[in-house]
Amino acid sequence: xxxxxMIGGLLTGLMLGLALLxxxxxxxxxxxTATPVPTPSPTPTGSAGCVGCHTxxxxxxxxxxxxxxxxxxxxxx
Amino acid sequence: MPPxxxxxxxxxxxxxxxxxxxxxxxxxxxxxxxGAATDKDxxxxxxxxxxxxxxxxxxxxxxPNVAQTAxxxxxxxxxxxxxxxxxRGDSTTQPMLQQANQELCGQCHxxCGQCHxxxxxxxxxxxxxxxxxxxxPPMEHTCQGCHGTRITEEYRGSNDGLGPDVHxxxxxxxxxxxxxxxxxxxxxxxxxxxxxxxxQPDCLMCHERVRPGQSGIEQHDVHGDKLSCQVCHSVKxxxxxxxxxxxxxxxxxxxxxxxxxxxxxxxxNVETSRTRPWAYVVVRHPPVARDxxxxxxxxxxxxxxxxPTWKYATPHNIHLKTPxxxxxxxxHEQAQWFLLEKDVDPDERRANQSVIVPQxxxxxxxxxxx
Numbered sequence: 001x002x003x004x005x006m007i008g009g010l011l012t013g014l015m016l017g018l019a020l021l022x023x024x025x026x027x028x029x030x031x032x033t034a035t036p037v038p039t040p041s042p043t044p045t046g047s048a049g050c051v052g053c054h055t056x057x058x059x060x061x062x063x064x065x066x067x068x069x070x071x072x073x074x075x076x077x
Numbered sequence: 078m079p080p081x082x083x084x085x086x087x088x089x090x091x092x093x094x095x096x097x098x099x100x101x102x103x104x105x106x107x108x109x110x111x112g113a114a115t116d117k118d119x120x121x122x123x124x125x126x127x128x129x130x131x132x133x134x135x136x137x138x139x140x141p142n143v144a145q146t147a148x149x150x151x152x153x154x155x156x157x158x159x160x161x162x163x164x165r166g167d168s169t170t171q172p173m174l175q176q177a178n179q180e181l182c183g184q185c186h187x188x189c190g191q192c193h194x195x196x197x198x199x200x201x202x203x204x205x206x207x208x209x210x211x212x213x214p215p216m217e218h219t220c221q222g223c224h225g226t227r228i229t230e231e232y233r234g235s236n237d238g239l240g241p242d243v244h245x246x247x248x249x250x251x252x253x254x255x256x257x258x259x260x261x262x263x264x265x266x267x268x269x270x271x272x273x274x275x276x277q278p279d280c281l282m283c284h285e286r287v288r289p290g291q292s293g294i295e296q297h298d299v300h301g302d303k304l305s306c307q308v309c310h311s312v313k314x315x316x317x318x319x320x321x322x323x324x325x326x327x328x329x330x331x332x333x334x335x336x337x338x339x340x341x342x343x344x345x346n347v348e349t350s351r352t353r354p355w356a357y358v359v360v361r362h363p364p365v366a367r368d369x370x371x372x373x374x375x376x377x378x379x380x381x382x383x384x385p386t387w388k389y390a391t392p393h394n395i396h397l398k399t400p401x402x403x404x405x406x407x408x409h410e411q412a413q414w415f416l417l418e419k420d421v422d423p424d425e426r427r428a429n430q431s432v433i434v435p436q437x438x439x440x441x442x443x444x445x446x447x
Binding site (some may be wrong): 024048049050051052053054055057060061062063 | 113
């Protein structure tokens with residue numbers, strides 16, 4: 001197989017995959033609505049700070065204890 | 078329902094939550110804040126703790142129908158008290174009554190997330206399952222947080238050893254087995270109270286065979302169109318008197334009841350409708366008094382007598398056999414079951430004239446044997 005055909009095939013495959021990915025993101029399983037659907041991030045990395053605390057019970061407890069000593073109302077849920 | 082410890086309230090079960098559709102997004106997509114920050118104060122800048130406070134914005138895009146109706150539901154609007162404020166207050170007292178409602182009673186208002194993600198805020202909140210969205214909320218952590226003071230005890234049978242409601246003891250039915258989605262989320266109409274509208278449960282939806290006039294049960298055929306089901310099949314339930322707003326030791330405004338009693342009372346039905354045609358119903362004293370809102374200002378209910386204080390009730394303590402339905406004699410002419418003038422506080426008799434039973438029902442005359 002000529003080298004140019006291989007590269008062409010790879011590029012076509014990549015474009016097709018990308019189109020499918022975009023299509024999946026743009027077509028959520030929901031009834032039609034005028035409000036745009038929030039698009040989930042494929043790699044949720046922007047909330048590292050939230051995850052760092054809220055997935056660690058010891059950390060949550062320690063934070064709450066410090067707040068109580070300060071007289072600040074802790075998490076209200 | 079005891080409050081959760083903070084580490085249980087706010088704990089996100091990442092493994093479980095990330096595997097769900099709601100867990101695919103960044104936290105900040107719904108909660109805003111500064112997601113990359115590791116300092117708590119900075120991370121929480123601009124935080125939206127309950128994104129579903131505006132259901133149309135967050136829930137609506139994927140759940141358009143329910144988000145649209147939810148905003149007019151009583152769970153969301155908590156406007157059930159508005160009609161009483163209109164009737165008992167006047168134009169000068171409405172602003173302060175509305176303030177009291179928002180600061181005290183209205184705390185029981187709930188959003189989508191306060192049943193499907195966390196406990197109601199009125200019950201100090203706390204994530205239900207590590208932030209996993211729960212399609213059918215666990216009633217012991219959600220419904221009972223707000224409706225638990227009276228209904229839970231009645232339903233589970235912890236009142237005076239009267240035994241659990243038969244729907245619990247025999248079938249362990251949950252709230253959702255009778256109270257459907259349309260009632261929980263609203264049907265798009267704005268109702269003045271929970272007994273209005275077509276979404277409320279009806280015993281005959283399940284018990285069609287005992288419909289008066291078609292059941293072959295003599296008591297049903299004789300009483301069916303005159304008595305609500307609870308008149309014969311409910312037992313004693315909690316009544317609250319003299320509810321007052323006041324400041325607790327920390328200076329926070331709270332409500333407390335001066336007197337609570339366990340009674341069963343049959344009164345006249347003053348709100349007859351197509352779905353409530355009966356002449357007699359079970360009535361309950363709700364937590365209200367002439368001076369309930371005096372902690373805000375005295376005299377906020379100048380027309381207190383405009384509404385009865387013994388209200389139509391549907392206690393959740395249903396039994397097939399009850400003390401009053403043992404025989405004709407166990408109910409007819411038995412003063413203990415009926416709301417008579419002597420049972421009503423003298424200060425509230427005027428308000429309850431339409432509900433008070435003026436005369437005990439006489440024993441039926443025996444049919445002469447041919």
